[in-house]
Amino acid sequence: MTPLIAKLLHGLCMVAWWVIRRPFERKSKRNVLMRDAMDVREKALLAISLTGLGVIPAAYIVSGFPATLDQPFSPLRAALGLAIFVAALALFYATHKALGRNWSVTLAVREEHSLITEGVYRFVRHPxxxxxxxxxxxxxxxxxxxxxxxxxxxxxGTLYLFRVGREEALMRETFGAQWDEYALRTPRVVPFARRAQG
Incomplete structure (x- = not known):
């Protein structure tokens, strides 16, 4: 493993993310929105997240800038990172598959929206x-x-910090006691970490 191969494989994983998401984006546009919380704050948070996960790493992969801030390269660390990214893509796909018609890139409630608690949602409420x-x-x-x-x-992290509470409030408003019961038994993002995540 070399720095160039690590960069190229990371870039390939980023492309794979888009390939996984694209069909679900197209399908979700057909579903009627009952409530959409897309506002200036939501747009800003999505832009910040996209910059951190997409724009900056893509620019670095393509140009190497800022090479003066490169760390000493560890092939083992890069291989571990790529293995985690592949696992993230598998979870990403499983989450989209479980959500089906309910999925939206923004905080939204769709017509005939249902609370998903099966599949990967058995382990965490925000896979x-x-x-x-x-x-x-x-x-x-x-x-x-x-x-x-x-x-x-x-x-x-910025998107998560300012969005997850708002999303949970929307779910509570939409599903009431059903959401509260689900949230009590299911951790937020780390399986088996109920007490730590509240």
Missing amino acids: MYSAFWMWAIAQALTLQNWVAGPAGIIGF
């Missing part, structure tokens, strides 16, 4: 966020640069 956290960690391991590496954790 999509789990997958993005894995991606962000993989990026920090694979792209061994002081800017490109942690950009994903900072970008996605």
